Amino acid sequence: MKARDDGSEVNAPARTAISARQLTRKFGAKTAVDHIDLDIPSGRIYGFLGPNGSGKSTTLRMLCGMLLPSEGHAEVFGLSVVDDAEAIRRRLGYMPQKFSLWEDLTTDENLRFIADLYGLDGDVAGRIAQQRQTYDLEQLRNQRAGTMSGGQKQRLALAAATLHSPELLLLDEPTSAVDPQSRRDFWERLFQLAERGATILVSTHYMDEAERCHGLAILAEGRLVAEGSPRDLMNAVDADVYEIEGADGSEAPRLIRELPWVHGVTQLGIRLRVLADRRQGGAGDALRALLASHGIGARIEPTHASLEDVFVVATGREKRNGR
Ligand SMILES: Nc1ncnc2c1ncn2[C@@H]1O[C@H](COP(=O)(O)OP(=O)(O)OP(=O)(O)O)[C@@H](O)[C@H]1O
Ligand SMILES: [Mg+2]
Known part of the structure; x- marks a missing residue:
């Protein structure tokens, strides 16, 4: 990027x-x-x-x-x-x-x-x-x-x-x-x-x-x-960002982190923030299907990238650390 x-x-x-x-x-x-x-x-x-x-x-x-x-x-x-x-x-x-x-x-x-x-x-x-x-x-x-x-x-x-x-x-x-x-x-x-x-x-x-x-x-x-x-970086971020609500306490973070096209998952209070590789396409549907198949009914909405998202994607940190 x-x-x-x-x-x-x-x-x-x-x-x-x-x-x-x-x-x-x-x-x-x-x-x-x-x-x-x-x-x-x-x-x-x-x-x-x-x-x-x-x-x-x-x-x-x-x-x-x-x-x-x-x-x-x-x-x-x-x-x-x-x-x-x-x-x-x-x-x-x-x-x-x-x-x-x-x-x-x-x-x-x-x-x-x-x-x-x-x-x-x-x-x-x-x-x-x-x-x-x-x-x-x-x-x-x-x-x-x-x-x-x-x-x-x-x-x-x-x-x-x-x-x-x-x-x-x-x-x-x-x-x-x-x-x-x-x-x-x-x-x-x-x-x-x-x-x-x-x-x-x-x-x-x-x-x-x-x-x-x-x-x-x-x-x-x-x-x-x-x-x-900062604005250009946020607009150009090479990832789609989703927020998931209603999955707290479930195994959703672990399941999502295992997806190869996910850059990172962050817990924000009761919400999960997911950074998905843009090349994946249809990541929202894939996330929905994954959670449904594990009986987790959660709301998944696309959202805008923050600077922290830019940082995570650019440094590839979460994946390298296997967090
Ligand atoms: N004098 C030095 N001798 C050997 N290695 C060094 C020396 N100074 C820095 N390094 C190494 O170079 C790399 C970059 O260090 P640097 O201090 O520039 O990082 P930084 O981005 O400022 O990190 P931080 O956010 O922790 O301050 C590190 O791996 C560090 O261990
Ligand atoms: Mg320093």
Whole structure:
């Protein structure tokens, strides 16, 4: 499956912030990122989705010049991630998956340290105060980072990553420890940054976050398996989706999972959600017949694909795990 977001709702053609060609990273015999091509326009929020170990962090680390590609190449603002890593670094903010600020320093001390690293001049204290305000760190200004909660650390890390007003932000699961309200606030800030022209590349495991991205890349085992806007991906999903009601407590999930053309079965409260291979055709009738033959009288209705359905089909995960 490959749908593309051509950005047609934008009047001016967007500049490309990131382009990658056959970008690959191996660790010994393991290929963590496997020949991926990317074209990410500037001023957009672009998401990376993928199961654990699919290569999201490794790709982000190559794009910010922290890790060398084994093959292929990537450019950020037309600069090579290998030859111009230093010049790129000044223009980007990177928030690693694991907290990487100084645990023994307070909020203010960390931010001052980062300001020094980037050689920020002018009203540095004013800029830090602004960041404290934006990222809700006022109460934490004198607290050591090592004593903060997970979500507080993530707010501080985002304040640090955006301190020098970078044109590009690479955020690796920035909200994994953040509560729902803070997550919404966090995304409001991302949209504000994008409106001011920043390009944001963000990895996430949350479908609601992925759905808010302008464009998405889905990775599986290091390969780019689907790409496009969330809407295009949902429209183009290579599966028919059915919801089954009235089969709870029965052996329906097991029976349906055994069908070779079923990508996945999910229990949603009293309903079952079934993803059937589109090539099967007439899957609804086949499901009805299967359940009837086991004495299970259930209602089966076709429905629209969600982003999670896209994810399941693209990554082929449920089948591989034999769940
Ligand atoms: N430094 C390393 N040495 C050896 N293997 C590595 C290294 N870094 C990553 N890998 C392997 O590369 C693969 C991709 O890892 P990566 O961290 O990019 O995945 P991810 O998509 O970010 O996963 P997660 O959702 O768990 O963060 C994994 O199999 C991982 O074990
Ligand atoms: Mg990761």
